[in-house]
Amino acid sequence: MHHGALGHTLEVPENNEESTKALYYSTAAATSYVMNNKEKLFVNQLEIYKRGVHNVDDHAVDQYLVNAKNDRIGRPRQGMQNFFPEYYVLPIDKNLQKNPLEAYRMIEYFLRNGVQVERSTEAVSIDGKIYPEGSFVVNMHQALRGIANLVLYDGVDVSDYESVAGEIVQNFPKLRGFDSYAIRKPLAFTSKTMPVTSVSVPATTMPGHTDNVLIGNTNNDAIQAVNHLLAAGKKVTMLTSRGEGHEIGDFVVSYVDLYPLASKYVLDVSAFGNYKPDGKELRRSTVAALGEAAFVLEDMGFDVTSDQVKADVLVNTFDFSDMVEKGKPYIAYGYMGMMNIQDLIPGFSYKGLGWQRYEGVFLADVNQDNVITGPYDEQEHFYTVSGTYITSVPKSAKVLATFGKQDHFYKSGWWPGHDAAKGQIMAFTYKENNKNVTVFSNDLTNAAHSQHQYRLLANSIFNSVSETQDSGSNVAFNDLKSVESWAGDEIRQLAGQGILQGTGGNRFEPLKPVTRAEFTTMIVKGFNLTNPQAESPFTDVLTSSWFYPYISAAVESKLVNGLGNGRFEPKRAITREEMAQITANALKLTQHPSIDSIDESFSKFTDKDTIAPYARKAVAWLTQKGILQGVTLTTFGPKEIANRAQAAVIIHRMMQFKTEPA
16 A cells, blocks of 8 residues: 555454355455456556655545544644655764664665665755765655655554554654654755665774774674674673763674674774773673564574573573572563563562553653663663553662653554553663562564664673673672662672772671771772872871872872871761762863853752852762762752762762773
8 A cells, every 4th residue: 555556454254164265255356356447546556656756745635534533633744734754864974873774774675665765965954954965865756655654754643542453653763773854845955866776784894903892782783793702702891881982881892803703794883992891791691582582582693592491591481480589580571571570579560451462652761871771862762562561660670761751752553541651660670689680561572673672682681691690709798788779789890890898798888988098999999090109198097007008099199188287087987078079080080070050050959058169169060960969859968978888879970971091
């Protein structure tokens, strides 16, 4: 129908002889109709092609487009005269395109199906946005505009209907994860394009003069390349902090290891220098999965088995409780996955409508500080076919994403009652009582449709397995339960890197006040500022004390100044404003502070006037960057004492902004 031909489906009511007869005679009748009405059908088809060539939106069709109450609603023009845009533009430039690989694949799809595609020969400015030379352009003045619009259009919400026969969402940009722009300005690309008859996806261009290479976790080829390297026994690090040019969840590999296979994949790569990456070292793992999940994982390069005993991680499998209780990671998604694990996580609950296929594209708010979701945008469109959402999780759970809070968070599809999901939890991780579970309420796989979500599944596998392997640090504190939900991972990660230490006997004492010496030591270790030649001028920092070299290094790097009369008071508990000043001094080593407005940064704090003058700029800068937060929504608490868990979280946040000195 979208090619301009008439068509319909035939479904037999039962699996018996009478239904077979019905199918036979229906097919015969349809064939007879075509033979007796060939000219009429051809004329109709030509009329549809003609409308396409002239990009006509015939409003006569509106009478046939009705809602569930049979009210005429017509095409959703959103106040515009023409439902169809003048053009669709698929840029390749990284400033406008988050996934060039999938954009190229979309163009290949169009060319296979006879859709005419052009490519711009110069930059074109439209409504303040510049589309660079080389952008792909689909001119909607063509016979097959219908199929182009079908796959690039956002789609409609038909949730008012009682039922639908099957999935209706197309929307390739959201389901495959690339950017497409609808242009309504007539003649915007006239004489500025050339026709495209074939297209080749560019090979990966390796950066020069670097020991290590950053692979952006931006498409499914990145996952395939990582698994290729792991299968060959090569080292791959998944970054756990962001910095200049890289995000949490990106990968770092050796140039020598990547070079021989780079041409097999389309990768977003850049030089990472000879710096030691801050992250998790991945290892090759075997995944237990069945059916659709197994096909997806195999295609992404994972070792897949149906034997759960032999697997390192389980994905939506059954009869696994004993293994999960003993620590084997489990990844659940969709209605079936949540049903499988509902009794294993205390305080976990969800809502859904059973096995009915309620599908749709929706907007989600995404956690940027986790390797699973960090590679995605802060607001991202995801997809589901089960219409489920999470209503409660344990306090120790880490929320990865929530359904959008906007009134129109739901974009298209058929999901009656979807408003109930607004603002609810979409995904979380749970690591407590020896369990390691990752849960998504939406369906990460659905045939080959929702490929944009495959990396959520792959990242979850990398994260869960790397967390269970021996990283060499053997960090296992037994007293983190009270802070697990907001500081547990940060404490373990920093301890594993040697930046902070426990207090003995597998204890960390997270709520114990942190001293000025302890916090200074954490900062010096985190920024690798140790200096054996450094000396301390403070009379109360003895050369025999354990903290002498760290405070000396902090003095050398101009992080601390002391309190007058030659004193540092290393064993006194540090205040929040003191902690802010030292943290800001450390960040200044690699970043230039920029504060829009000190007063604006403090506007929500009722105790802003109690912040010491020396710390005001530091507090404002760190608050603006999100490294420091108030003790409540309206108070900062500058004189309050910080505890060890709070210090760990602040240092973890700070290191995500750390960049290597030029």
